[in-house]
Amino acid sequence: xxxxxxxxxxxxxxxxxxxxxxxxxxxxxxxxxxxxxxxxxxxxxxxxxxxxxxxxxxxxxxxxxxxxxxxxxxxxxxxxxxxxxxxxxxxxxxxxxxxxxxxxxxxxxxxxxxxxxxxxxxxxxxxxxxxxxxxxxxxxxxxxxxxxxxxxxxxxxxxxxxxxxxxxxxxxxxxxxxxxxxxxxxxxxxxxxxxxxxxxxxxxxxxxxxxxxxxxxxxxxxxxxxxxxxxxxxxxxxxxxxxxxxxxxxxxxxxxxxxxxxxxxxxxxxxxxxxxxxxxxxxxxxxxxxxxxxxxxxxxxxxxxxxxxxxxxxxxxxxxxxxxxxxxxxxxxxxxxxxxxxxxxxxxxxxxxxxxxxxxxxxxxxxxxxxxxxxxxxxxxxxxxxxxxxxxxxxxxxxxxxxxxxxxxxxxxxxxxxxxxxxxxxxxxxxxxxxxxxxxxxxxxxxxxxxxxxxxxxxxxxxxxxxxxxxxxxxxxxxxxxxxxxxxxxxxxxxxxxxxxxxxxxxxxxxxxxxxxxxxxxxxxxxxxxxxxxxxxxxxxxxxxxxxxxxxxxxxxxxxxxxxxxx
Numbered sequence: 312x313x314x315x316x317x318x319x320x321x322x323x324x325x326x327x328x329x330x331x332x333x334x335x336x337x338x339x340x341x342x343x344x345x346x347x348x349x350x351x352x353x354x355x356x357x358x359x360x361x362x363x364x365x366x367x368x369x370x371x372x373x374x375x376x377x378x379x380x381x382x383x384x385x386x387x388x389x390x391x392x393x394x395x396x397x398x399x400x401x402x403x404x405x406x407x408x409x410x411x412x413x414x415x416x417x418x419x420x421x422x423x424x425x426x427x428x429x430x431x432x433x434x435x436x437x438x439x440x441x442x443x444x445x446x447x448x449x450x451x452x453x454x455x456x457x458x459x460x461x462x463x464x465x466x467x468x469x470x471x472x473x474x475x476x477x478x479x480x481x482x483x484x485x486x487x488x489x490x491x492x493x494x495x496x497x498x499x500x501x502x503x504x505x506x507x508x509x510x511x512x513x514x515x516x517x518x519x520x521x522x523x524x525x526x527x528x529x530x531x532x533x534x535x536x537x538x539x540x541x542x543x544x545x546x547x548x549x550x551x552x553x554x555x556x557x558x559x560x561x562x563x564x565x566x567x568x569x570x571x572x573x574x575x576x577x578x579x580x581x582x583x584x585x586x587x588x589x590x591x592x593x594x595x596x597x598x599x600x601x602x603x604x605x606x607x608x609x610x611x612x613x614x615x616x617x618x619x620x621x622x623x624x625x626x627x628x629x630x631x632x633x634x635x636x637x638x639x640x641x642x643x644x645x646x647x648x649x650x651x652x653x654x655x656x657x658x659x660x661x662x663x664x665x666x667x668x669x670x671x672x673x674x675x676x677x678x679x680x681x682x683x684x685x686x687x688x689x690x691x692x693x694x695x696x697x698x699x700x701x702x703x704x705x706x707x708x709x710x711x712x713x714x715x716x717x718x719x720x721x722x723x724x725x726x727x728x729x730x731x732x733x734x735x736x737x738x739x740x741x742x743x744x745x746x747x748x749x750x751x752x753x754x755x756x757x758x759x760x761x762x763x764x765x766x767x768x769x770x771x772x773x774x775x776x777x778x779x780x781x782x783x784x785x786x787x788x789x790x791x792x793x794x795x796x797x798x799x800x801x802x803x804x805x806x807x808x809x810x811x812x813x814x815x816x817x818x819x820x821x822x823x824x825x826x827x828x829x830x831x832x833x834x835x836x837x838x839x840x841x842x843x844x845x846x847x848x849x850x851x852x853x854x855x856x857x858x859x860x861x862x863x864x865x866x867x868x869x870x871x872x873x874x875x876x877x878x
Contacts, residue, residue, distance in 0.1 A: 324352055363850065370846040379433040379855060380838030380862055384869065385413045388779055391873035394772075397463055399456050407441055407449035408769070410434050415773035416780070417832055419751035422446050433840050447762065454765040461525040464775070465549035468518045476723060478519050478581070478731055479546055480558045482738040483538045485512045485531060486746065486753035494760050497531035503746070503753065511755055513767050514538040516546070519558075521737025522778050525549060526771040528764045535563045540571065543578060553577055556718055558731055561585050581723075581731050584622075584713040592622070593708060599624055601707070608801040611725055612713075623714040623725050625801045631710025638706070641678045642697065648674040649684075649695050656693045664690050671695075729800040741778075745770055749777050749828065781828055783872035784865060788826050789813055823861070831865065838862050 324344040330337055344352055389395060389409065398405050413434065414425040426446060429435050469479055487508045488496040496509035503510070510531035516524050525545075529538050539559055546555050556579035557564065557572075564572075564582035572578045584592075592599035598612040604626045612622045652670050655661040661670060668688050675681045683702050686695045714732050716723070723731060745752045752770045757763045785792030791810035797803075806814070813825045826834065838858055844851040858866065 326355075363848075371843050372846055373841050373843055374851060375842040376839045377431065377433045377436065377841075378836040378838075379840040380835035380858070381417045381832045382413055382433050383838075384780070384832075384835050384865060385416050385776060387866065387869050388776055388783070388873070389413075391869065392776075392779065392876075394776065397460055398453065399459075402452075403445070404449045404452035406438055407445055408453045410438055410441070411446065411449065411769055412773045412776065415750055415770060416777055417836070419749070419773075421756055422450075432836075436840070450762060450765040450769065454761055454768060457764075457768050460772075462549055462551075464524045465516075465546075466551050468522050468524050469546075469550040469552070469555070471552060474518060474550075476519070476556070476727075476731070477552065477554055477579075478556050478558055478734075479524075479550070480517045480519060480521075480735055480738045481514060481539060481542055481563065482560065482735060482742070483512055483514045483529075483533075483535050483563065484742045484746075485510045486755055488531070488755040488763075490756070490758060492758045493755065493763060495528065495530050495763055496755075499530075499532035502742075511763060511767075512538065514542055515738055515741055515771070516542055516549075517738050517741060519731065519734050519737070521734075521740050523741050523771050523774045526767055528767050535560075536565050536568050539563045539568055543568075543572065543575070547577055554579070556581060556716075556723075556731075558582070558735060560735060579717045581714065581716045581718065581728060583732060584715055586708070589708060589711060589713050590704070592624075592713065593711075598622075599711070599713070608799055609725060609729060617715065620715060620717050621720065621725075621728070623716070623728055625712055625714065625729060627710045627712075627801050627803075629710075629803065634709045635706060638702070638709075641680055642683060642702070645674060645678045645680045645684070646695075648677075649693075653693045653695075656691065662690060664688050667693050726800045730796075733800070733804075741774055744777060745774055750774055777828075779872065779876070780869075783868045784826075784828065784831055786868060787819070787861065787865060788828050788831055790828070826861075831861075834859075835862055835865060 322345065324347070325340050326342040326344055327338050327340050330339065344355070347355075389412075395401075395405065395409055398408060410429060411422070411425060414420070414428055417432075418425070418428050420428065423443060426441055426443065429438065429441055467473065469477075471477070483502075485499065485502045487501070487503060487505045487510045490496075491509075493509070493511070495511045497511075498509055499512065501508075501510055512529040512531055512533050514527045514529065516526070518524060525542070527538065527541055529541075539557075543557060546557065547553065554577050558581045561583040564580050569580060569582075572580055589599065591597065592612070592614060598614055603610040603612070603624060608627065609623055609625045612624050614622060649671060652661065652667070652674060655670075656667055661667055667690075671686060671688065671693060675684060675686070683698050683705075684695050685698055686693070714728055716728050718728065744750060750770050750773050752767065755763055755766065757766055781788070781790050782792060784790070789810065791806050793807045793809060794804055795807055797805070809820070813819060817825055819825050838856050840853055840855045842851050842853055
């Protein structure tokens with residue numbers, strides 16, 4: 312306390328050393344550093360602690376800068392979903408498999424190209440050098456664990472708690488194969504519309520929201536019903552349930568497959584009738600009459616040919632108008648080209664019934680209009696007329712489809728049954744993501760059956776992560792995460808006002824740019840992890856760039872999605 316009565320504190324900074332004198336520890340004050348600036352004291356303290364100090368004016372050098380943000384985002388989502396644990400125990404193979412999945416999400420390419428991509432991202436620093444042999448070994452390791460992984464995914468997404476309606480979606484697609492040595496490659500119906508090449512087929516099992524859960528690979532000439540039979544025999548065991556309802560299209564769940572499901576037991580179905588079956592129901596004495604749709608767009612009907620089943624007839628006026636328009640255009644186009652052939656026959660440039668028939672057949676097959684024309688051919692003439700009665704009968708059923716299900720109304724009412732069938736569009740979104748938008752599964756470059764199966768399974772796992780990332784980042788992208796459910800299930804779903812505004816203005820509500828999923832990943836990649844050192848030194852340290860506002864928001868949205876999903 313000074314003379315004025317004020318309390319005054321004095322602080323000293325002493326440099327001291329401790330030493331042993333005989334059996335005693337003694338302390339010696341070497342200097343009083345109180346007169347030094349505070350920063351000098353701190354620098355001395357750091358130096359005595361063993362840290363290397365660099366002059367503030369010394370230049371810093373960035374020895375390497377690697378894209379990190381997109382890799383970190385995928386890893387953040389994967390960790391939150393427990394993805395690494397799902398794949399298997401910690402090991403080199405798991406780390407490389409996770410790297411290949413990350414590469415498929417961020418920069419889909421061949422395995423060799425993916426390994427080169429590793430070198431230009433933080434995966435190189437985290438994984439170290441990865442050889443092609445190690446990459447293929449990781450794929451083999453992943454394939455061996457496929458049954459266990461799919462069983463866990465099915466239990467998580469198709470189990471009773473997450474899937475109270477017990478619905479599972481299944482559909483089949485195909486992709487073409489390069490080379491000539493893949494044992495699964497065969498010529499078949501190409502859903503890629505890639506003519507003249509061999510292909511493989513793969514069936515995707517998903518929940519109602521379109522989350523991929525399991526995948527099966529088949530030879531390229533496999534029929535839809537055969538693929539469905541394979542997955543139907545496994546579905547209950549995969550999901551760990553006694554009952555399940557399979558949702559598939561009319562080509563997948565045929566009458567023969569339904570008979571097999573009845574014999575198996577525990578498997579219900581939601582599918583759609585083929586055109587001949589619908590025409591039989593619409594016969595003069597059949598239950599499907601146009602008067603059913605006078606007041607509403609759907610109605611439940613019954614028929615003895617479908618015992619213990621429900622038939623839900625639907626009519627979509629917009630679809631009816633579109634089919635009528637398309638039929639009219641195809642009929643006109645067919646007649647136009649047939650007229651050209653007829654002119655050639657009349658002028659004598661084309662003769663002989665065989666040659667005329669081949670030429671006319673190509674025209675009719677081109678537009679798939681053979682059922683709507685009567686064609687008469689001889690060596691010197693070609694005549695054709697429309698089968699107007701046939702055309703009118705088909706036109707009467709435009710826009711009409713009939714959902715067929717064994718589920719009782721108490722489990723799924725008529726409107727929900729229609730919505731369940733239409734949710735097959737979510738599987739089509741998976742295939743679109745796999746093939747062209749996100750993951751580029753095709754073409755298939757692998758030569759062996761196991762590597763082909765491993766490649767498709769790896770792409771499915773990447774699609775699973777992509778689904779979650781798209782949902783999380785919907786506020787930043789054009790993805791519509793709040794699509795309104797129409798009261799009338801028959802009418803087409805429409806985008807929400809928010810999504811329409813983003814699409815039309817290309818901006819978000821706050822005026823910032825909206826991103827596509829791929830563009831957002833590209834922006835995230837601009838956040839780098841940098842290796843730095845002081846000029847004239849050899850020691851380096853790493854420093855990750857601060858995130859931009861969009862990058863920070865993308866991180867927060869992943870965390871919010873994971874918090875919601877955990878509930």
